[in-house]
Amino acid sequence: MASVALAGTTLVAKAGVARQGRRRSSVNVNAAAYNGAYAEELVATANKIATPGKGILAMDESNATCGKRLESIGLENTVESRQAYRELLVTTPGLGEYISGAILFEETLFQDTRKGTSMVDELNKNGILPGIKVDKGLHPLANSNGESWCAGLDGLDQRCADYYKQGARFAKWRSVVSIPAGPTAIAVRDCAYGLARYAAIAQNAGLVPIVEPEILLDGEHDIDRTLEVAEMTWAETFKYLADNNVLFEGILLKPSMVTPGAEHKKRSTPDEVASYTLKMLRRRVPPAVPGIMFLSGGQSELESTLNLNAMNQSPNPWHVSFSYARALQNSVLKTWKGEEGNVQIAQEALLKRAKANSQAQLGKYDPAGESSEAAKGMFEKGYTY
């Protein structure tokens, strides 16, 4: 027996030597996760955003998309109208009670309010961390099934350093996956690998990366098909995040909720959406990740709040919260209408939505008193951000 044990030990020892030998020739195997100068700060930032009862205001629409929103209330898409609208959002008194971070488009990060204060300072005064959309948008992916890839890695390290200097503390990169398009294996892989490369670069510049492979609502598929595609997409995303030595404690996720396609014949209840979405997350997301900040993706204000509330009826391994654009801004825009005299009531509309989602984050949301406007869906086929 002793000699067998001894032989076993020798074998183990030899295997150990062999593994060490491989480590010397390969950079990746030894490095478990980013542990550079910003490591502690990244963890602190991610946890600050994932504060109980708080979520993210996504206000990072590209100029073209912001223009579409402004045109919907009869405004021209100019620097001045974008500035006036975003100033309304960031200067909302008391917003920091429900919102821990705001994602900005580059124009806003470097912009002043009309009073001459910087947008960044206004957010900080409100206790809200400024974030920045760093991707450069979607482009057609050659030889795929009409799918897209997300640009922006070239020069990203320098841009991230500049954004940090300007006050940004977290970043967002949105790539998309289309279920009706397949999705093809190359599209999913490209989406996952791009997100991982971006996340590694952002962390090295002190920005907490929000990892957002948006699975589009478009399609006639049922909820089981969405679950399948979401599991596949997140599996690949985490594989590449790990391969790129991303520090999981210093990232945030921005998933789509698991729902049937927008054109599926049957709608799901909030309980069904919660059960599918949490099942997917538990199977794919390590508990080291501090926060899951959902996108609204074209759901109505009411639906996205009800679904979030349903997900917070029992404790989760991560902070489960929101990073909504349309589902926080829709009634604000409609109330504002571009008129100076409506700024205060529009800010109250923003506070109302932010508070509703804050309560949903705590699992205590009561939909009584919501308007019929809040129940109107905002899905648009082929929506771009």
Ligand code: 13P
């Ligand atoms: P929606 O909440 O409007 O889907 O937008 C969130 C977002 O930031 C998409 O990237």
